[in-house]
Amino acid sequence: MxxxxTTKADQWTKCISSNGTIRAVAVSAIEASNILSDRHKLTGDGQHALSECVVGALLLASYCKGEEKINLNIQGSGWIKQSVIDANANGDIRGYVVPREPAERVIPPEIGPWGTGLLSVLRTKQDEKQPYIGTVPILTGYLGKDLTFYWVQSEQVPTAVGIFVQADQGVVTHAEGVLVQALPGATDADLEFIENQLKRLGKHIGSTTERETPTSLLAYLLQNQSFSILEQTPISFRCSCSIERVKRSISLIGNKDIEEMIEEGKAExxxxxxxxxxxxxxxxxxELLSS
Ligand SMILES: [Zn+2]
Structure with missing residues (x-):
């Protein structure tokens, strides 16, 4: 249980340019962002930060294979104390953020809303018990740029990440992202082209009210270059919690505590x-006590 x-239209799409020098993935996660922010009753900055994390985690998860999964954990001094997001190769996502009051935020000049802190990605592979953890400092305070830094550090591949989120009166209207990588054979001109296109893409997304598909985002990004779609994965909000799991965890806390809960009348x-x-x-x- x-x-x-399952979302109707959220998905990620991966492609490779026909000349084999550029690999890219685009994600659209508007519904997943709204589902999660509704569940956690988040609006404003909290909703915006959560939606950025949803897009970022899905970009990371799009590079998972088989039963692999990732956890994006950010601890920052800005609008969010912490974010914890799980995503996997099947396009499943769940998670939360812990917002911080505006008065308690510490954001140095010229640093984005995430402030300073640490960004960790925990990658769990099916056949390995020990997860792989990559941690980088938050340098720019913008999730897209800091994920770019993480990607370059951990994968050693020239990478650019863009994350675009907008909300209107508590409803997420944009939650899109792209991750572009230059493969061997890419020229400096290719890299410059991608950088410029990423900036244009942000403006393009912000100026449109129509929902873009990941494929249309990739077409905009790569402009005159032809590309082949490698994979399209639908996105679902999925949490593994259940009443059975809750009962199992309570049964482990000891009879004395369970007796106290019985006296209180119930456990929530x-x-x-x-x-x-x-x-x-x-x-x-x-029942738990007698078992
Ligand atoms: Zn749950």
């Missing part, structure tokens, strides 16, 4: 990742 909402548990709330009655708790 798990909580799943809320999942951090999806904000689903579970209530165990006295009889549920007695």
């Amino acid at each position: 798990s909580i799943t909402v 548990v809320t999942c951090d990742f999806c904000a689903e709330s579970y209530t165990l009655s006295q009889s549920d708790l007695r």
Whole structure:
């Protein structure tokens, strides 16, 4: 059992240019951003930061294989204390952010809204028990740029990441992102072209109210270059929590604590990742005690 909402149009699309020098992935995650921010009752900066993380985590997850999954964990001094987002190769995403009050934010001059701090990506492979963790400092305070730095550090491939989020009266209207990589054979001119196109893409997305597909974003990005689509993956909000899991975790905390919960009349548990709330009655708790 798990909580799943399949989106209608969110997806990522991967492509390679016909001359083999540019690899790119574009993601559109408007519905997933709205589902998550609704669940966590976030609007304003919190919703914006969560949506940026959703796009960033999906860009990272698009490079996962098989049962591989990633966790994007950011601790910053700006608008968010922490963000914790899980995503996997199947396009499943869940997670949360912990917003910070404006008065408590510490954002140095010329640094973006994330402030300073650390960005970690934990990558878990199916056949390896030990996850791989890559951590970089947050240097620019803009998630797209800091993810670019992470990618260059961890993959050693020239990379550019762009993340574009907009919301209107509590509804996310744009949550798109692209990750572009220069492969062997790419020239300096190719790299410059990509950089310029990324800047133009941000303006292009901001100026349109029509929903762009990842394929149309890639076409805009690569302009006159032809490319082949390698993969298209639909995105779902999915959390693995369930009443069975909650019961299992409560059964591990010891009889004394369970007896206290029985005296209180019930136990309420809320999942951090999806904000689903579970209530165990006295009889549920007695059952756990006797098992
Ligand atoms: Zn959950």
